[in-house]
Amino acid sequence: MSDIHYRSAVEFPFLSAPDGSISLADHSEYTKVLVRADRKTAAGKHLKVSYGRSRSRDGILICGSRPDEWTLLSEAHRSTEVAESVPRDGFVSVVDITHARTMFRISGSCAVDALAKVCNVDLADHMTPDGAVFSGSIAKVGCDVVRNDQEAGRSYLIACERSFGKYLFAVVADACAEFGIAIPSGMSTH
């Protein structure tokens, strides 16, 4: 099935300001696996990360996305591998949500200023440090967010329900326009 091309809801894979102060990159293809389990099960102990935090291990970014719920993120086409890495003793549900989410990365020194226009969550360093995980509304769409700083600097991975992807990417790009991102013709917020 690897010859069947994965299609994202986002049509513009990469947008950036010329000086690199802000960029948007589509990562909808990333493997995303949802694990629901009580913290005290083997799965809960294996994943360990508490609600609101994240850590990387073996190429998997483990996000404490809700109490007793984890979202495991990884490179594309690793769903089976990632799912199988989760112990199943007790009541554990492992659901592949790779296709149920549009996901993109917003990076750069202006990322916080752009997000502050569409999201009411306090993104200051002391409230939302590198590794922080939270859910909130961005431009009226419920999103899961993890701050995942890269070598280049401040960076956030934003995931929304897949069907909102085209709209959300366009609205966030519009918020970034003030900081130098050129909006491609054909992208509209409606």
Next chain:
Amino acid sequence: MIVVPCPSCGPRNSSDLRNAGEVVPRPDPDTATLTEWRSYLYLRENPASWVTETWYCRNGCRRYFTIERNTATNEIRESDTT
């Protein structure tokens, strides 16, 4: 726009949650009379003072929890997960 203290997430704007109303115990559906049932459906104390109510953290952790809120002053106390 009040701040509601979600026991899992922390303090959040009320727009991130849904007020699910005054806590009213549910009668046994198999044995309740219609009057008891409709009292549960429609009648509320609605005081201008402290009330125990349920909130749903819709944009956040998606947990239901109860708090006590003073409807006259919007003071909130003692979060308590149901």
Next chain:
Amino acid sequence: MSSHRILSRPGELIDRSTRLSFTWNGRPYTGYKGDTIASALAAEGVGVFSRGLKYHRRRGILTADHWDPNLAVQVGDEPNVRAGSRRLVEGMQVTAQNVWPCLRFDIGTATRLVGRFLSAGFYYKTFMRPRFLWNHVYQRVLRKFAPGGQVHWQTKSHDNYDKRYAHPDVLVAGGGPAGIAAALAAAKAGASVMLVEQEPELGGHLRWGGPDDLSVLDGLLEAVQSCSGIEILCDSVVTGRYDHNWVAIMQRSHPVALERLIKARVGSLVVAPGLIERPYVFAGNDTPGVMLSGAVKRLINLWAVSPGHRAVVFSANLEGDAVLADLESAGVEVVAVLDARAGDDVVRVKGKGRVKTILTGDGQTLEADLLVTAVGWTSPTSLLNMAGDRPVYDQVAARYFPQSLPDNVLATGGITGDGSITELVAHGRETGTLAASRAMRIRHDRMSATARSPKPSFDRPAAVSDERVPLRRVPHPECYQSSTHGLVDFSEDISSKDLIQAAAEGFDSIELMKRYTTVTMGPSQGKLETVNAAAVLAEARQTAIVDVGTTVWRPPFAPVSLGALAGQSFEPTRRSAIQNWHEANGATNMLAGQWVRPDHYGNPMAEVANVRNNVGLIDVTPLGKLDLRGPDVSRLLDLVYVNKWQNLEIGRVRYGVMVAEDGVVSDDGVTGRLAEEHYLMTTTSSGAGAVWEMLEDWLQTYRPEWEVHVTPVTGGLTSINVAGPRSRELLKRLVDDVDLSATAFPYFSVRKGSVAGVQDCIIWRIGFTGELSYEIHAHSGYALHIWEALLGAGSDLGVAPFGVEAQRILRLEKGHYIVGQDTDGLSKAPTASLGGLVKLDKLDTIGLPELRAAFQRSDLPVLVGLQTEDPSIVPEEACQIVSSDGNEILGRITSSRMSPTLGRSVCLAQVYSSLAAAGTLLTVKLVDGRRVKATVQEQHAHVDPEGERQRV
């Protein structure tokens, strides 16, 4: 140089190297960059800027700032611009408002002839009868006198508004000396600070002060500009403070947005608005040339404009005394200085269009063209009131002071008391420090309580009590009104005489008087007139001001554009993975909730025929889909559906209906069992979110011991319905690992397999359209491939897409009801004809008592299939079914379409059960009034009532 411009002033805002051209009422004028519209005109000798609202008397500069009630002008297509604060821009076209035909010869002055008929509340007494003159006469007359500028139909929409969120530890409202000092101290203590100032520059009253003031200002500006922890917003206003320090800030002069609304959750709010100078009430107090001391200082010191030639100064305080030095340096001759503290008074000003003579309290007549008054200060306590404070009037100091504030709101500067610049700055500094420590305590608590935040690296600051050295309350004479009547509300043309008349008529509480006379309700919103109104009322009632009280200060503190409040409108839309294909292939879209979907591809009737005869494809991704896992799923299904679910086998699908606790039908869908502890539930597309929340509610709050995990997969699984007699044939070409034969894959079964090479697809057989059909749920990232493969593999079978409209017709032909279309907010289970489905012997179902009660009744409406006698008539949906004499409503048409399969119209309708017998003739009243007959059918389905076609 223009006639009234004087030589360079040390603190002047104007840039004399940049001249700007503009027009005023069509005539060309020039000014400097840094001028306001009013200062530029005043520099050129313009003294009259507007006419009063009712009596149309000429008006000139009163306060020369944002609150000046006489300076509302039209700039281009923008009405109600405040010329006292709006900075001049090259090319501005400025015109006077509320005048006809022009400012100089305004016919509106004729109203003074009928002045006695225009006193307070005149519109309650005049323009009443005869009533037939309302539309054509009174309305037209009143419109001519309506205040305000012009908004044209074709006004270009200034759509560059924006919004932003902020979370400062400390927000300082007011950039005068105390405010700046507070911001600096708070930043030094480690707080994140936002400093908001209404004027385009920081500094407050220091800007038009003497050399000492200017030097302190320089020091403060240098410090604040080099402080990185302070975000400075000039030309911006804190417009309101709401619960839990939710604060609205209107930011202007933003490089990109015309206006930006900042919604801030603030730790500590510091309110440092300074004081607003009050006018004096006496006869002729609205004559051009009567100015407040602050106006004179601003004109001279900020814009180097001389306010007149010969001046009389009437002062009750030190600030008023200080204006003499400015007048002298501007070359204005001071004819007399009247001291209110010594008992002097101003009784009357005479002059038509400009001050000419001034009558004093002791009978002197002075000749002058400028009267400067300095009779006292009003505390703009709005933000404090919004925080729950009820400021108290102090008779000795003659103004209101803050009384009790919550811990997270602090006042500083002139609003709390009087003092030297050093004392104001010191008070500001102490306030900033206190605000920061309280804010850091709040920050500590927020960090500790928030899941994603690290534990604070600093200790929790102890609660700090307010030990600031308070500013003094300097005694000030209560100097509100002379022995004559004058204007109290300049915006609304309300005089003290009107207020006394209102009180005499019985409207003697401040709230009633306000509404009856409209005092404080105009553009100035009480800033200049509230306290004078209270003083006049107190006098009329022979009581103290403190007993009269004031009206309530409400947000916004300053005017805000509706555009800024609306800002960007976010309207999320949802699209399936195939939506781009639909749009590229002739689909006409429709909006179903948030979903953009194809309504049809050009010919819905042909699409229906194609499904009945060949095979069609429809993208039904918006269908709500919930993945349910766990040992207790069947218990949950028993609870939320009206039927029973314990015996659903693996590989089988069942239809279920949900009712709410009040027994009203709320949702329906099919649920299939994929494995021992794994089910897939579908819901209506509009109900997907609500059903998910409802399931979580019952699981979390009612049965937390049940082990069930609910995961929504609505967008993750793209749903394609392949419908028609040739659907099996088509699907066989693309499915290898599932036996699609009728025996191996019966109706209402579910299987897992691959379609067109895409693995992990869920396929079930259901029958919404009434034809043999398979619904494929596939991973969205690969779904377009499946759609294109189906179309490619079946061209010889006549495969074609069909849209929502065709599906509506198909399901209606089969009599399948839609929740929310054929049922409504009152429809109980019997109305949806669910008799067989509902199991009343369960012990626990949502709405069980109401379900049982509903089935005891015989008076509920029921759903019936209906066909009009005339097959060509398609009754509009929702038209009424009436009794034959037309006097009673017996039901309504809920769904109605022309059926291409039958070549006649088909309907579903709700009628009382007594009329639901097959063959009953009913009367339908169409929208155009015609009454037509329709017959109740045997069953809901008009086509293939036995349901053979979907079971093959």
